[in-house]
Amino acid sequence: MIVEIGHFALILALAVALIQATMPLWGAHIRDERLMAVGPPAALAQLLLVAIAFLALMYAYVWSDFSVENVYLNSHSAKPLIYRISGLWGNHEGSMLLWILTLSLFGAAVAVFGGKLPETLRANVLGVHGAIAVTFILFIVLTSNPFKRLVPAPVEGLGLNPILQDPALAFHPPFLYAGYVGFSIAFAFAIAALIEGRIDAAWARWVRPWTLAAWMMLTLGISMGSWWAYYELGWGGWWFWDPVENASFMPWLAGTALLHSAVVMEKREALKVWTILLAILTFSLSLMGTFLVRSGVLTSVHAFAVDPARGVFILGILVIFIGGALALFALRVGELRQGGLFAPISREGSLVLNNLLLTTACATVFIGTLYPLALEAFTGDKISVGAPFFDATFGPLMLPLLVALPFGPYLAWKRGDLTAATQRLWAAAAVTLLAIIVAYAVAYPGPWLAPLGIALGVWVMAGALSECASRIKLGQVPLAESWRRLTGLPRAGFGMSVAHFGVGMMVVGIIATSAYQSERILVMKPGDQVEIAGYTLTFKGAAPQRGPNYREEVGLFEVERGGRVVTNLTPSKRMYDAPPQPTSEAGIHVSWRGDLYVVLGDQQTDSSGGYAVRLYFNPLVRFIWTGAVVMFLGGLLSLSDRRLRVGAPRRARRVRAAAVPAE
């Protein structure tokens, strides 16, 4: 019964979304206040109904109602509660429902917090948002119904793939979707601006926090996925340029560019047209990511053709929204007047460079991901575009971006002084030089390029610190005064420094672990010792154990460093009960130097009784995910900025200097 209520609620949500997609838009067109006022309650009602549908399905999962096909296929009564819950979005139908729930949440947030928006803008935004909801709810109801019953009901479910039974992966999809879907707000605002034919700094003030929030979620979601791959897949890799990863990475790159161009838009009213286009593209790439992952087209063009119903439906959504948005853009772009002028060397100029490089990088990933598909479709030729391609093309694009990054915040708006900026970065440059020397000394003999890569990360980190230090006049005024300035800093600016620092950390981690990873692959018998990166590991043997829903064989390794026992590592091989599937759990010792990573392999078939063992030492690998978390925190700081919290933003004085006011 509860499941049916969920199904009905979803269909009702569709009806409500239809109302939301039509009445406010029409109302804004004919300036009818009553019609426009339908928007907010419709968005809230939609959230309520989708939440009921979502909770109904969750109820079925938590109480293991296997008469629901979706639960039967993806859950098992012996699973721990957290994985019974996360099983909901571990499959196609459930994850689409989560997608809709996230969408409704964002729509309702605009309804609740959008009280200060101009009436027509809010109506248009909610209308566009409602239209997105209509298509996706329709998609679920018509092609991917998660509420379908099974008669007769099975006694037990098939279980969730054990590799997905993991805390990081349980929360990975919600964050990822919050990111994807969060960009729908920027998209809806962009379309609304195009419909109205006007856009100003207030628009950017509104769009920026939403974009920032979405970007933060996506940052966290992607890094969770990467972290999971690192410790769960068992060979120490953390990014594979897999099409599925690329599908989430493209909106992130475009979203990062949008975040920066929205700043220019907000402060200087420049880059209006570009910001609008970027907002459209970012959400389009999110939709595209959903299409790529959900349609099966990535596997091969043929897999897509086998079961085309879903793929064609999403493709239709894609064509309507992306095509429609771009057509509207082409139609209306002439009406948007450009704002503030700026010299190439200026804050705006640096952000334009950021956008140029990030969008080129995004286009590179896009082409690399889709080229094999296009080539196969047109010529029948099958080629692979893998990590070596992306390393060769994406890397060089990031290089100038990272070199230029610390200069940006030192350049003034409108017209900057590059020489002065360089002089103010002398401390950061000195630290970077020191980092090069230290890296060469520590890593000698090693790859000769890697220390420069590490120095690049240090440069970005030092640049962020130095920017912060000069804001608070550290060393120029008494410490107490510096502290007072620090606490009084606008959080948006402080957040930027923190986020940039995170970028630097991530670069250091990526370069260090890629260039200096050490690895041993060998057969070990109980009592054998092996050395890696200053650690001595003694294999004590392996023994079977029983977990809540799996059996496992656990190896015991004693880890010594400098004659002292540091830790015991227990890598294991698991065999899950339902479905009967093996996984490998790495034993990882975390330290500030890096991770010691031990994987237990198979017992050798010969009489020796030894085990295949794979050991890694991944130097500074934690910097990668810590960097991502720091970027997230930077975003959080920026979001907590008073100007954003207060809501009714006042224009900064420099708007005065803008020659041509908007509209």
Place this chain on the structure above:
Amino acid sequence: MMARPCRAVLWLLVFPFLFLGAAASLAVEPDEMLADPALEARARALSAELRCVVCQNQSIDDSNAPLARDLRILLRERLAAGDSDEQVKQFLVDRYGAFVLLRPPFNAHTLLLWLAPPIILVGAGVLLFRYMSGRGRTAPAEVSQSLTAEEEEKLRSLLAAESPDAGSAGRENR
């Protein structure tokens, strides 16, 4: 032999039926490795560039599918027999087509793929430069235009609405 999934697991989120299942829990097994460290290093570097043709975008160095193991052993046999890296690659391309190369070769079919990033970068850069310098030239004219009465009014109201501290706070902002 214990089975452990190859990277098709990432795809599981997507398509359970794609799941290919696989063999051993380590990709490169100790018994496959060559005694000569230099040759083994070459083998590892090569295998990272070759695709496990039954997996999703995974190199034979990372994959634990049985086919990947066969290819790793085959590749080492060729290296031990004295083949150069290029000869080994060519041998596999003859067998499986260019599909086996994770770094696509540069030819007529992949021209666009390899050239797209630099073309986009340079093209966008040139467009941007022309746009900015074009705006720079027209800028003085634009600025010198007097504001319309409506704009004057708006400017006055904006200036009036601003409190004194907005300016100094604004200065500190990014």
